[in-house]
Each structure stands twice: as structure tokens, then as C-alpha cells.
Amino acid sequence: xxxxxxxxxxxxxxxxxxKIEQYKMPIPENPMVSKLSKLFRVLKTDxxxxxxxxxxxxxxxxxxxxxxTKRTIVTLIILLLMSPLTIAFGxxxxxxxxxxFIGIMLMFYAxxxxxxxxxxxxxxTRELIVIAVLSAIAVLGRTAFxxxxxxxxxxAIIIISGVTxxxxxxxxxxxxxxxxxxxxxxxxxxxxxxxxxxxxIGFVAxxxxxxGLLKRTRVSLCxxxxxxxxFIYGGIMNPAxxxxxxxxxxxxxxIGIYISGIPVDLAHATxxxxxxxxxxxxxxxxxxxxxxxxxxxx
Amino acid sequence: MEDNFxxxxxxxxxxxxxFVICVSMFLMHPVFLAISFFSAFSxxxxxxxxxxxxxxxxxxxxxxxxxxxxxxxxxxxxxxTVITYLPTGNPVTLETIxxxxxxxxxxxxxxxxxxxxxxxxxxxxxxxxxxxxxPSISLMISMTLRFVPMLRNHMRVIANxxxxxxxxxxxxxxxxxxxxxxxxxxxxxxxxLENAIDRADSMRSRGYGLKGRTAFSIYRFDKRxxxxxIVMILLAITFFVGNSTGNCYVSYDPIVKVKGIPLDxxxxxxxxxxxxxxxxPVIVDLYDxxxxxxxxxxxxxxxxxxxxxxx
Numbered sequence: 001x002x003x004x005x006x007x008x009x010x011x012x013x014x015x016x017x018x019k020i021e022q023y024k025m026p027i028p029e030n031p032m033v034s035k036l037s038k039l040f041r042v043l044k045t046d047x048x049x050x051x052x053x054x055x056x057x058x059x060x061x062x063x064x065x066x067x068x069t070k071r072t073i074v075t076l077i078i079l080l081l082m083s084p085l086t087i088a089f090g091x092x093x094x095x096x097x098x099x100x101f102i103g104i105m106l107m108f109y110a111x112x113x114x115x116x117x118x119x120x121x122x123x124x125t126r127e128l129i130v131i132a133v134l135s136a137i138a139v140l141g142r143t144a145f146x147x148x149x150x151x152x153x154x155x156a157i158i159i160i161s162g163v164t165x166x167x168x169x170x171x172x173x174x175x176x177x178x179x180x181x182x183x184x185x186x187x188x189x190x191x192x193x194x195x196x197x198x199x200x201i202g203f204v205a206x207x208x209x210x211x212g213l214l215k216r217t218r219v220s221l222c223x224x225x226x227x228x229x230x231f232i233y234g235g236i237m238n239p240a241x242x243x244x245x246x247x248x249x250x251x252x253x254x255i256g257i258y259i260s261g262i263p264v265d266l267a268h269a270t271x272x273x274x275x276x277x278x279x280x281x282x283x284x285x286x287x288x289x290x291x292x293x294x295x296x297x298x
Numbered sequence: 299m300e301d302n303f304x305x306x307x308x309x310x311x312x313x314x315x316x317f318v319i320c321v322s323m324f325l326m327h328p329v330f331l332a333i334s335f336f337s338a339f340s341x342x343x344x345x346x347x348x349x350x351x352x353x354x355x356x357x358x359x360x361x362x363x364x365x366x367x368x369x370x371x372x373x374x375x376x377x378x379t380v381i382t383y384l385p386t387g388n389p390v391t392l393e394t395i396x397x398x399x400x401x402x403x404x405x406x407x408x409x410x411x412x413x414x415x416x417x418x419x420x421x422x423x424x425x426x427x428x429x430x431x432x433p434s435i436s437l438m439i440s441m442t443l444r445f446v447p448m449l450r451n452h453m454r455v456i457a458n459x460x461x462x463x464x465x466x467x468x469x470x471x472x473x474x475x476x477x478x479x480x481x482x483x484x485x486x487x488x489x490x491l492e493n494a495i496d497r498a499d500s501m502r503s504r505g506y507g508l509k510g511r512t513a514f515s516i517y518r519f520d521k522r523x524x525x526x527x528i529v530m531i532l533l534a535i536t537f538f539v540g541n542s543t544g545n546c547y548v549s550y551d552p553i554v555k556v557k558g559i560p561l562d563x564x565x566x567x568x569x570x571x572x573x574x575x576x577x578x579p580v581i582v583d584l585y586d587x588x589x590x591x592x593x594x595x596x597x598x599x600x601x602x603x604x605x606x607x608x609x
Contacts, residue, residue, distance in 0.1 A: 128437065186416065
């Protein structure tokens with residue numbers, strides 16, 4: 001066990017920039033070192049092989065990583081500048097199509113910070129692949145029950161991954177699986193809405209679990225799944241449908257579409273509850289085992 | 299069916315669909331609607347052939363159109379030209395009916411464009427475009443796309459294995475069926491996760507994520523792409539300038555007001571630039587076919603003079 005850990009740490013040291021911060025050593029004030037690093041610089045090939053990185057390079061890189069990364073700046077600009085601008089532009093120039101325009105753009109702005117945050121964190125390869133596998137299972141679940149309308153296990157799997165791997169992974173599994181399954185079901189103006197609402201369910205599941213409000217018991221998960229399917233998924237997708245198909249948004253219209261959506265939402269929520277009841281225990285155990293076995297730090 | 303426009307650089311296709319879908323989603327002028335609908339439909343014909351296009355549209359899009367066109371006058375009651383009254387006492391107006399039809403056309407043409415988008419912008423092109431901005435996310439997306447068929451195949455293997463030891467899901471009591479189904483899902487999950495970790499380790503030991511590594515791509519931005527990009531940008535600028543002068547203004551509330559008809563010079567230029575832009579893939583493809591035919595004719599002529607390239 002300890003030997004395996006040593007190998008792991010060694011690999012982390014070489015491959016992950018993040019991990020190196022843990023092994024911070026004082027810079028030796030030795031003329032030999034600077035000479036050696038110069039030598040290494042000469043040895044550096046055009047391909048910039050990471051093995052020949054000098055110590056100075058390492059420390060300079062650490063300094064830059066403390067500053068705001070480009071992605072953080074982009075995210076901030078989007079949040080603070082772009083969204084008010086978009087709303088203003090939509091109201092001023094879009095006329096009767098303003099709701100569609102503003103809605104879709106805001107959905108994109110809501111998704112982008114999560115993606116950018118994940119990117120700038122430089123995720124481990126293992127983490128990346130586990131999220132991809134979970135999304136693939138969710139997509140498979142959605143395509144397997146293609147014949148039964150609104151009977152989809154996709155939200156159940158998203159909630160489970162949010163609970164086991166944290167809010168960020170929950171959001172990513174939700175957004176990616178909705179995006180990918182629309183490659184099979186057909187992309188359309190509804191894609192950003194679905195991505196966001198499925199993602200936010202995974203995110204909320206993760207946050208509530210960390211806060212201790214959501215337990216890993218069947219009853220608790222089923223209750224959350226039921227509420228999330230009706231209030232979050234239905235709550236976002238019903239007005240989205242209204243916004244996509246009409247342009248005169250009235251309070252009566254919103255109430256009407258919520259009422260007409262109740263049977264569909266109930267069917268959807270029931271399917272989520274059934275799947276959570278059936279698979280949650282086994283899935284969570286398996287995911288926990290994988291986490292423990294391979295030391296995934298999530 | 300592979301058309302010529304799909305063989306252009308992904309930037310070109312993405313720019314084209316971004317422009318066309320955004321514009322057709324937000325402009326409600328009847329001429330724009332007609333242009334966009336016509337070009338989307340003809341591009342669908344090129345991509346899918348007559349039979350499949352008609353089948354897709356008659357089955358899904360036409361009923362959708364009728365529902366949307368009918369729903370608008372039922373629930374909205376603005377406008378001044380009252381035609382009749384609903385049993386609930388609300389008026390049905392000409393404006394809402396016309397707007398409903400425009401809305402239905404808009405929705406339908408967006409769906410048609412998305413049908414083309416699904417065929418032209420394949421996932422590898424999408425990942426190529428976004429691989430530089432979001433490398434991890436696009437890798438994740440491409441891996442998920444790979445895992446879906448892989449897991450589906452493995453599910454079949456598991457199902458066959460379970461069938462052999464008597465845990466079949468196709469017959470037996472319902473509780474047994476569900477129990478066996480859950481068991482299969484759990485086996486699949488374990489296998490998929492273990493397989494994923496192996497894959498991650500294998501990727502890492504081959505140097506994934508190191509500095510200076512590039513991604514494989516077969517796309518090249520050549521002269522042809524540059525030419526069409528310039529044409530597209532010019533047309534887009536003409537369109538936006540023409541549109542911003544207010545020649546293509548339309549309003550459905552309280553009365554239907556359409557500018558730009560009858561055609562004057564400015565609106566004509568705007569409409570023409572939009573038509574050319576939307577028809578670019580069709581034009582490119584037809585020109586390509588024409589050229590191919592002409593070249594073959596040339597060869598046939600040469601054959602008569604003694605050359606024989608093929609029979």
C-alpha cells in the first residue's frame with residue numbers, strides 16, 4: 001500500500017502542477033543550481049519536454065498561478081458586464097423576441113462559470129474520466145427508455161453523482177449528459193435550458209449533502225429527487241417552453257403553462273423517485289468504493 | 299449524404315450556423331422568414347434527400363407548426379381587427395392569427411436549421427473548435443460520446459452472461475425482472491468505473507496533459523475557406539447595416555405593419571444579402587456538382603478522341 005502511494009505521489013509530482021505546491025522546498029542559494037538550471041534550459045528541446053523544467057521555472061509558474069487566471073477574468077466579465085448588457089440590448093433592440101434572446105443568453109452565461117472554474121482548476125485525468133463515465137451512464141439511461149415518454153433515469157444518476165462527487169461534478173454530469181443526449185435526441189433552442197436545469201440539480205444535491213441537509217438514505221434522496229424534478233426541472237423548463245413558443249409573456253400564461261405541465265412533471269418526478277429507490281444504494285456504494293480505492297480527492 | 303459545404307473548415311460551418319440560427323430565431327419579418335425557411339428546406343433536401351426530409355417534417359414539424367399557430371390566437375387577444383369571439387368571450391383577432399403563423403414558421407425553420415447543424419457540425423468538429431478554449435470539457439464531451447456506444451455494447455455482453463445463469467429480464471415475475479435489471483446496471487457501473495480508472499492511468503503514463511502536446515486534427519484553413527469567409531463577412535455586414543436602417547421593420551401589435559414591401563433599393567439589398575448568405579451551402583454544393591459534371595463531360599469528349607480512362 002505504502003509503495004503504491006509512493007509511486008502515486010511520484011507521478012503526481014511530475015504530472016500535476018497543483019500537487020507540487022505541497023512539496024515546496026526552500027530555494028537553495030547555490031551557484032551550482034543556477035548553473036544546472038541554465039544547463040537544463042540548453043537541453044530543452046523545441047517540444048518543451050516537461051522533464052527538463054528548471055527550478056526557476058517552477059517557482060515563476062507558482063507565482064503566476066496565484067494571480068487571476070484568464071478564465072477567471074472571462075467569468076467575471078461575463079457575470080458583471082455581459083449579463084446586464086445583454087438584458088439591455090434585448091429590451092432595446094429585440095422587440096417582441098426579447099424574452100427568447102435574453103433567456104438563452106443568460107442560460108449560457110450561467111453555464112460558462114462552472115465550465116471555466118473546472119478548467120482553471122486543472123482537473124486530474126481520473127476525475128475527468130469518472131465524470132465522463134457517469135455522464136455516459138446518464139445518457140444511456142435516457143436513450144434506453146426512449147419509448148416511454150417522461151420516464152427517464154437521467155436526473156437520478158445526476159443526483160447520485162452530485163451527492164458522491166460534490167456539487168461541481170454534479171453540475172458537470174448534468175450539463176454534459178444533457179448536451180450529449182441531445183446529439184441523439186436532436187439539438188435545439190432548448191439545449192441550454194436543459195443543460196442548466198439538469199446541472200443545477202446536481203449542484204444543489206451536492207451542496208445540500210455537504211451542508212448535511214440531504215442524507216444518503218433512500219427516503220431522503222427520493223424526496224429530494226421528487227422535489228427537484230417538479231420544482232427545479234419543471235420550474236425552469238415550463239417557462240422555457242413558453243418563452244420559446246410565444247412572445248407575449250403574461251402572468252396568466254405562466255400560471256397556465258405550469259398547470260398544464262403538472263401531469264408531465266408528476267410523471268417525470270415519479271420516474272426519478274422509482275430509479276433513485278432502485279439504484280441509489282448500490283450506485284453510491286460503488287462510487288464510494290472507487291473513491292476510496294483510487295484515492296480520488298473530490 | 300456528404301455535401302460540399304461540410305468539407306469546409308469547422309470555423310466556417312460554425313459561423314454560418316451561428317449567424318443563420320440566431321438571425322432566424324429573432325427576426326420576424328415575413329420576407330426573412332420566407333427566405334430562411336426556403337434555404338433551410340433546400341439545404342435539408344441536399345443533406346437528407348427528398349424522402350427523409352419530407353418524412354421528418356411531415357411527422358414532427360408540421361403538427362408542431364399547426365399547434366403553435368393555433369395556440370397563439372387562443373391565448374393572446376391583442377390587436378384591433380376582431381374576427382370572431384371565443385366561447386369564453388375573448389376576441390380572436392387577425393393580428394394574433396398572423397403572428398401565430400409567423401411564430402410557427404420561425405420555430406419550424408429553426409428546427410430545420412438545427413437538423414442541418416446536426417448533420418454538418420459533427421461532434422469532432424465541435425470538439426476541434428472548443429478544444430483550445432476548454433480542453434478538459436471538450437475532452438470530457440468527446441469521451442462521453444465514445445463511452446455511450448461502448449457501454450451499450452458491454453450492456454449486451456452483461457445481459458447475455460446473466461441470461462446464461464438464469465437471470466433473464468425478458469420473462470419471469472415483475473419483481474424478479476426489476477431485480478435482475480438493477481443487477482445488470484450495477485454490474486455495468488462497476489465495470490465502467492474500473493475501466494475508466496485504467497484508462498485514466500494509461501492516458502497519464504502516455505503523457506496526457508503535459509505542456510506542448512497538440513491535438514490531432516485533419517482540418518486546414520486554405521484559400522477556399524478564406525474566400526468564403528470573406529464573402530460571408532461582407533454579406534453579414536451588408537445585412538446588419540441594411541437591417542439597422544429600419545427598412546425591415548415589422549410589428550404585429552396592435553396592427554400588422556410591414557416595411558420594405560414594396561421593394562425599394564435598401565430593403566432589396568438587405569433581402570438579397572440575407573438570401574445569398576442562407577443559400578451559400580446550396581450554391582456551393584450545386585456549383586461543385588456542376589463543375590464535376592462539366593469535367594466528366596470533358597473527359598468523355600477526350601475518350602472519343604482515343605483516350606479511355608474508364609468505361
